[in-house]
Amino acid sequence: MSGSGGVAWLFDVDGTVLDLVTGSSLRPLANELFFALRARGAPVLLWSAGGADYALRRTRVVGVARLDTATYGKTERDEHGRWLLPQLPPAHRPAVLVDDEPHEIRYPGEIIGVPPYVGHNPRDTAFAPLLHRLTA
Numbered sequence: 324m325s326g327s328g329g330v331a332w333l334f335d336v337d338g339t340v341l342d343l344v345t346g347s348s349l350r351p352l353a354n355e356l357f358f359a360l361r362a363r364g365a366p367v368l369l370w371s372a373g374g375a376d377y378a379l380r381r382t383r384v385v386g387v388a389r390l391d392t393a394t395y396g397k398t399e400r401d402e403h404g405r406w407l408l409p410q411l412p413p414a415h416r417p418a419v420l421v422d423d424e425p426h427e428i429r430y431p432g433e434i435i436g437v438p439p440y441v442g443h444n445p446r447d448t449a450f451a452p453l454l455h456r457l458t459a
């Protein structure tokens with residue numbers, strides 16, 4: 324476990340949860356992963372460089388926003404251009420970040436990189452090991 328002390332998981336939207344081309348294809352196993360997190364009492368959070376409202380809109384389109392989801396914007400970068408987390412309530416301090424550009428984030432906790440989800444692809448398995456980690 325990271326030093327963040329939290330249990331929430333924070334997901335990037337574009338290229339991580341949703342495809343980069345249309346923004347309307349939910350990555351396979353995303354719903355199962357979010358459900359498994361909630362079943363363990365872990366808040367599911369989403370954040371995007373498009374802003375918190377954008378993240379909420381996009382995730383509503385694909386039906387994941389119903390899952391007690393909170394959204395945040397990527398708004399601040401450090402001196403090396405890496406995204407910094409916004410101010411978060413204690414319950415939303417993430418234990419794990421999941422992102423298709425993990426090198427673009429600065430965070431002392433665990434960061435899991437996934438390959439970019441480029442376009443609709445029912446065979447994508449990037450979330451399988453994460454789901455396995457929660458349900459094994």
Ligand SMILES: [Mg+2]
Pocket residue numbers: 335336337338339422423424
């Ligand atoms: Mg991304």
